[in-house]
Amino acid sequence: MERIRMVFSGSGGQGVITASIIIAEAAVLYENLVAVQSQSYGAEARGGATKADVIISDSEINFPKVNHPNLLVCLTQEAYTQFSPTIRPGGFLITDTRYVKTHNRVAARQRELPIYQTVMDNIGKPVVYNICMLGAVISIIDIVRPESVMKVLEARIPANLIDINKKALELGRKLGEPFKEL
Amino acid sequence: MERIRMVFSGSGGQGVITASIIIAEAAVLYENLVAVQSQSYGAEARGGATKADVIISDSEINFPKVNHPNLLVCLTQEAYTQFSPTIRPGGFLITDTRYVKTHNRVAARQRELPIYQTVMDNIGKPVVYNICMLGAVISIIDIVRPESVMKVLEARIPANLIDINKKALELGRKLGEPFKEL
Numbered sequence: 001m002e003r004i005r006m007v008f009s010g011s012g013g014q015g016v017i018t019a020s021i022i023i024a025e026a027a028v029l030y031e032n033l034v035a036v037q038s039q040s041y042g043a044e045a046r047g048g049a050t051k052a053d054v055i056i057s058d059s060e061i062n063f064p065k066v067n068h069p070n071l072l073v074c075l076t077q078e079a080y081t082q083f084s085p086t087i088r089p090g091g092f093l094i095t096d097t098r099y100v101k102t103h104n105r106v107a108a109r110q111r112e113l114p115i116y117q118t119v120m121d122n123i124g125k126p127v128v129y130n131i132c133m134l135g136a137v138i139s140i141i142d143i144v145r146p147e148s149v150m151k152v153l154e155a156r157i158p159a160n161l162i163d164i165n166k167k168a169l170e171l172g173r174k175l176g177e178p179f180k181e182l
Numbered sequence: 183m184e185r186i187r188m189v190f191s192g193s194g195g196q197g198v199i200t201a202s203i204i205i206a207e208a209a210v211l212y213e214n215l216v217a218v219q220s221q222s223y224g225a226e227a228r229g230g231a232t233k234a235d236v237i238i239s240d241s242e243i244n245f246p247k248v249n250h251p252n253l254l255v256c257l258t259q260e261a262y263t264q265f266s267p268t269i270r271p272g273g274f275l276i277t278d279t280r281y282v283k284t285h286n287r288v289a290a291r292q293r294e295l296p297i298y299q300t301v302m303d304n305i306g307k308p309v310v311y312n313i314c315m316l317g318a319v320i321s322i323i324d325i326v327r328p329e330s331v332m333k334v335l336e337a338r339i340p341a342n343l344i345d346i347n348k349k350a351l352e353l354g355r356k357l358g359e360p361f362k363e364l
Binding site: 036 | 220
């Protein structure tokens with residue numbers, strides 16, 4: 001398999017670190033793959049940008065940082081400005097229409113998704129925003145099955161929150177689906 | 183300052199990844215340091231051992247993995263068996279008396295702390311177990327102030343849980359204090 005290098009970027013409260021840990025655990029525990037997940041915090045973190053890296057592979061991963069992602073998610077304008085130039089040519093760039101106005105030309109398959117809007121319209125609670133984003137991601141890269149993500153969630157969250165997380169994941173998958181045709 | 187390389191190891195439900203993210207964020211956001219936090223998941227993760235790495239420094243960190251920690255926390259027997267041989271000579275090795283029987287001789291300052299017992303006796307809820315562990319850690323390495331950890335927690339958790347987290351952190355600090363004299 002191709003080694004998948006992902007970066008999830010945004011602001012602290014958007015849950016990008018949690019999302020990156022969930023997809024890494026799903027890949028390892030239920031897809032028989034290996035994964036590394038990391039975040040580097042420097043001076044820029046004090047300004048508000050959060051960046052979480054995930055590498056998923058079928059063979060040992062020696063260097064855990066992602067400098068040039070195959071798939072980059074930017075959930076704030078600041079994250080987009082900072083990280084969109086780093087995307088690997090031909091990679092996927094996902095932004096949220098609510099938070100990011102795209103302007104760079106990048107040699108990537110770029111898609112603006114109404115993730116926040118979809119969550120608020122259909123669920124009404126921003127708490128599952130990152131799970132909806134993750135749904136879009138797994139729809140696009142097809143490396144982790146949704147049921148594997150749900151198994152990780154079922155082990156982490158209270159039973160009464162499973163249903164809205166499942167719904168958020170499904171909504172995200174629908175948002176991501178047209179991306180596959182690009 | 184000396185670069186601090188930490189490994190928190192245990193099983194999935196013990197909150198070692200969360201604890202490592204909290205200390206990294208506290209160092210960066212409130213102590214003007216830089217930090218890298220990562221977890222590698224391979225075949226061993228499917229067996230149950232979780233390992234979370236944190237490096238804290240005052241200068242750029244290029245390689246984010248920790249192979250030889252200055253401070254190693256082992257919260258299960260399996261984690262102890264697997265990781266205790268990796269500790270840096272002169273480093274700190276912390277185990278929980280409930281979960282780990284030590285037997286290796288390591289060239290480290292080794293301390294067995296009743297973390298779980300302390301949390302259950304004084305708070306009665308294992309949910310703050312990892313915060314009590316973190317209290318011991320920050321007492322021993324003195325790199326992040328408890329109020330910085332509390333600021334990170336206040337931004338992450340519901341208001342009604344702040345008090346028990348604060349209490350857990352304080353209990354952990356008391357457990358760690360005698361370690362300083364080693």
